[in-house]
Amino acid sequence: MRKLTEGEILSLTGLLKMEKDGLAVSKAMQALITDEDLKKQAESGILAMEGRVKGMQQFINENQVTSTGEVQ
């Protein structure tokens, strides 16, 4: 893969930050839901969010986007 541009690194940073903060808020909000249908929807939303965070982490590790990647 080609080296990411500075703009792409910044967009990846922003989106990862948005998703991780959103995930924390969603998990806290989940406890306040009483409606069963909305609860299920929130649960699947949280799973999807976790998947996206993991996807971005994997992308960063596999493509050595940061210098502090996982130990190979």
Place this chain on the structure above:
Amino acid sequence: MTSFFTNKTKENMDINDEVIANNMMGSAAASAQAYLSATMTAPTPELKAMYSSSLNQVLGGHTAVTELAVKKGWEKPYHSPSEQLSDVYNKSKNTLS
């Protein structure tokens, strides 16, 4: 412990399922816009592909919550705009105490 905090939060705030659903739709719309602009500006194909699949996922989630909100009567998009405004206006009175 979680239920203790839940009760404490509900004691202090007028938060219900409708508010949470609206918040979920708002944040989904914001993330969809963020993903769309990131997709459009990313020149690297691999990153573009990841962003665009995330955009589709967020869109799907937003659609599902919107459908639920319409079904539950939290959102009435087919009512007249003035009706919708007076509805929100009345609800906004309750948030100020």
